[in-house]
Amino acid sequence: KQEVTQIPAALSVPEGENLVLNCSFTDSAIYNLQWFRQDPGKGLTSLLLIQSSQREQTSGRLNASLDKSSGRSTLYIAASQPGDSATYLCAAKDNYGQNFVFGPGTRLSVLP
């Protein structure tokens, strides 16, 4: 059974810093992995989707990497801004099921 964890649970950084969020999954037979952000009381916004054959995806200041052999993905945020403050979730879809297994999230606060 796939399990997804995220470290750290919470992170507070000053504006302008580069930061890395970590996601680990137990079963490396994943189909893809998706990163989301969730603002308080809101739904999920898709940030990046990495297929199992890919090593990384980039969108603007965001870069996500995938290392299936070690069961890890990272989300790199460059030059953080207060507007980046949100909870970041990673979710893995394995080759067996049709749904995503979510991690518990990292709550990010970027201080002005």
Place this chain on the structure above:
Amino acid sequence: NAGVMQNPRHLVRRRGQEARLRCSPMKGHSHVYWYRQLPEEGLKFMVYLQKENIIDESGMPKERFSAEFPKEGPSILRIQQVVRGDSAAYFCASSPETSGAYNEQFFGPGTRLTVL
């Protein structure tokens, strides 16, 4: 192209009442997923449906919960005889296909259910 739509956004029910949550997938999407997010917990998969079929309901509680996705109209998540522990945010996601290069899921804004 409107995104995934859910209504109502907020729903208040008393214990023992029924809750009906609706989800309209994105245009052209025929796959719907329901997730539940309990307070201070992560999202948990509940059920995956295609038009008129339940594909995977392994995350659905065995009693009081049911889901459907009729040929016409939105997908419905129904909770009978609600209890306080059902209070949560319920999210719906849709995708255009389940195999192939892209099966990204697009999420709706959620329905926040409060059981008094």
